[in-house]
Amino acid sequence: MGQPDVLVDVTAFLATPAIAAIVSGVFGMSSSVAPVTIATVSEALARPAVTSVANGIPQPFVGPDPVGGSSLETIARLDGVGLLDRLVDLTPSDRTEFVELYPEVIGELSARPPAARDVATWWSHTPAVAREQLANDLPGVVGSLEGVPYAQRDLANRTFLAQTESGIHAQLDAGVGRAMEDELRARLNMLEAVEASLITGPSGERRSLVLLDVTGQGRAVIAVGDLSSAEYVTFFVPGMYVGVAEQLVDWTGNAETSLIEQQEWLERLGAEGDVATVAWIGYQTPTVVNIAGLDLAYQGRDALTGSVQGLDAVRAATAQAPADGPYVSIVAHSYGSTAAMLALQENDITVDALVLVGSPGSPAKSVDDLKVAGGNVWVAAAATDPVPRSGVFGSQPLDDDFGATKFSVVATTDPITGEQLDDINGHVYYFWPGTTSVRNTALIAIGRGDLATTDTAPAKAFAR
Structure with a gap:
């Protein structure tokens, strides 16, 4: 998933419904989230993953906290799998606050995801229920991670594709300015090409959507x-x-x-x-x-x-x-x-x-x-x-x-x-x-x- 075009002033960026639809598409938000606001975008970024030692689930990285504590400021200094691990452990309200305070951190995570081997380890150590919840809430994020099994990436990316198309159609139906309409229709044309490419061909082999980046x-x-x-x-x-x-x-x-x-x-x-x-x-x-x-x-x-x-x-x-x-x-x-x-x-x-x-x-x-x-x-x-x-x-x-x-x-x-x-x-x-x-x-x-x-x-x- 590519880096969103605008990352700094999230409040202003979400001020119009058309822009909000694009942002929700970039982050791969669930279609059940409406209307799109800062709170709902942030809440969709992650859901708690039950990864405690008490559940008998080994953690992907064991050792002292390299920066100490668990405050949002501390989490913002993390990157890669460490950041993913902390984001899924946050409460919805804390995640909302985190994205309000540190939108550039989410953008950097999307633009430069963790190494595939680290992601594979992290995924295998995350309980299945938590993985499913994460994929349901953030299909665009899960679908972009190399190291996640291909069946899960395909499902997540198809969900992301459908949700993004639905969001664009909703914005066009609601009415937008000419410049925004041109941008949305160009994006919709790209997504329709992806849909057409997923139709089974003469070999009869199933086609899978391994990666979908809707930016640019x-x-x-x-x-x-x-x-x-x-x-x-x-x-x-x-x-x-x-x-x-x-x-x-x-x-x-x-x-x-x-x-x-x-x-x-x-x-x-x-x-x-x-x-x-x-x-x-x-x-x-x-x-x-x-x-x-x-x-x-x-x-x-x-x-x-x-x-x-x-x-x-x-x-x-x-x-x-x-x-x-x-x-x-x-x-x-x-x-x-x-x-x-x-x-x-x-x-x-x-x-x-x-x-x-x-x-x-x-x-x-x-x-x-x-x-x-x-x-x-x-x-x-x-x-x-x-x-x-x-x-x-x-x-x-x-x-x-x-x-x-x-x-x-x-x-x-x-x-x-x-x-x-x-x-x-x-x-x-x-x-x-x-x-x-x-x-x-x-x-x-x-x-x-x-x-x-x-x-x-x-x-x-x-x-x-």
Whole structure:
């Protein structure tokens, strides 16, 4: 969940019904709370969590209070899980007062949530009744926390989506000024795109709403398949102009296309395993106005890091052994490839495979700079794609000295199935059904890159 646009003067900010509806949406308040006031916004931020030693529930962090006492001023100096733990223990009236006094603390918690591993520990040590109450009262907060199990995040985010839409419709029906009406309708358009993206596609796999941020241009992450149990998980990271309102439906369709292709190859190869793919618009993608800088790539770097760490934390909580973890791939396009390489170069994540298409490059000098198991980095670009030849962001993965394995995106006859595959024209069609690009990407994502075609040699012989 992104940081609210205005955090300082909460009283003034809640003065109009239209603004109040937006604030309630940002905080993910329950739809049963009406009218929206400072008191109700604050009360919805948390509910008491029964986490006392007397109940026999271990606390996530044991030791002396690092700042002493339990006053609101003391709590305001906390952050991360420590802050979450204290907020759920406050009485409704104390939470009301806390948000009145320290709205910037809530904003900071939302903008920079705790590490996924810490959240997973905190969640597991919080009684089920308290977790359910928290999710009911603050679905937008619970849905944004990496490390919370995906089923609970999906339920919370769907609730948040419905409540936010309902609040916007209520404000429009009540009547607002022209500027506010335009803003509300733009936000509603974005939320309707999220709703449409959650409709089950041709694979029949259920789609889950992993993340929903309704601030600004919005962010959304949708999983196709079950992230909690799939043996193969692929994150699809987009580049410029891929926004929630305009492109989430198509981007989720791309993820589903790959899921179907991966499932078909697993069956064809006699291999077992379930697949989940992730349509990840977890950062603000650039436009022509801000494409030249790396600021948004760094935002994408950290957001993608959080998502991968969230997957690791959730799966570790249920794994019987380290080998139970999924085979994780990142497929990154255009500016998204820069963000992905920054994450794998600079942050604490490791994946099993990295696929880069239409990449403008990154500061990484070679695959040795990236935390990808066995240097399993793949790269491709269409001959008519101008972006990879720009070299705008540093080293180019297509260069031989980068060390990535090149795969083909040109038209060919599949050497195994005999299917005629299409080529890629330009910068944006790498995920189009029936292309060589989709075929090769799917094989890499299930650990069978040895069967991918290249421009210089056909795929290796079919082998189980």
